[in-house]
Each structure stands twice: as C-alpha cells, then as structure tokens.
Amino acid sequence: MEKLKRVVGVAFVDNGKLLIVRSQRSSTTNSWTLVGGGIETGETEITAALREVNEEVGRGFEFCEEDLLPIMCFKEAAASDSDVIIEMNMFLATKPIHVSLIPNDEILDYHWYSLGETEYNLSTSIRDHFLPYAIQRGLIF
Numbered sequence: 001m002e003k004l005k006r007v008v009g010v011a012f013v014d015n016g017k018l019l020i021v022r023s024q025r026s027s028t029t030n031s032w033t034l035v036g037g038g039i040e041t042g043e044t045e046i047t048a049a050l051r052e053v054n055e056e057v058g059r060g061f062e063f064c065e066e067d068l069l070p071i072m073c074f075k076e077a078a079a080s081d082s083d084v085i086i087e088m089n090m091f092l093a094t095k096p097i098h099v100s101l102i103p104n105d106e107i108l109d110y111h112w113y114s115l116g117e118t119e120y121n122l123s124t125s126i127r128d129h130f131l132p133y134a135i136q137r138g139l140i141f
Helices: 045-056 124-136
Strands: 004-011 017-023 035-038 070-075 084-093 107-113
Touching: 004 017, 004 070, 004 124, 017 035, 017 124, 035 045, 045 070, 045 084, 070 124, 084 124
Parallel strands: 004 084
Antiparallel strands: 004 035, 017 107, 070 084
C-alpha cells in the first residue's frame, strides 16, 4: 500500500534561473529539488513553506506569507522514495534571496539552474510541473 505525504515546494527564481537544492534525502536518488519538505502535524501549507524556507535558506533571510504565491498542487511519486506518493503544494517566492547560501546539515548543495543544463537530475516536480509553468510565463530562460 502506498503512503501519502503532504509536502510543500518553494520556487525561487532570479534572473531567469531557478534555485535547486540537493538535500540529504534527495541525494539518495541523486536528484535536485526545490526548497521545501513535509507538512508537519498542525501546520498549514503556508506555515510549512515558511518553516522550510527558514530551515533551508535561513541566515537572517526574512520571509513572510506575503512573499509566497500559490501556483499549483499535484500528486506524484516522491523523488526520494517511489513507494511514497506526495501531494505537492507549490509556491513561487516573490522575494529574491539576498543572503549567502551555505550548505548545512539538511542541504548539501545549492545551484541556480538555467534551462539546458544537463548535469542536474531534476525531480519530476521541477521537470514535469514547475518548468513548463515557468517557461510559459517567461520566468526561466
């Protein structure tokens, strides 16, 4: 029986590039994902997104609900475990990151991804859902 896990993803776009991360969890499948993670008990999608940004970007980056634009929700197999189905609530960050992105216990690497780069194994949530959305709107180039 498949497990359902509710998650959030926050897409940061700057100058046509998308911030992708390789976390401890996603490194097991060598995939790159958005800033984000699981929704904890008692959290809303918004509070989970804010918590995840604080945990994964941090470093004094001030981010609030007004900086999040809900863009889509979908279900698919998790990038880190194909036996888990995720329900992804995806947000577009409307505030640029102006702090240094330094790997930590959770995030191993950060990268500003440009279209056409082939050396990054993008999660399906990015490849199949966010990129078509972003390309259609001229956000990514």
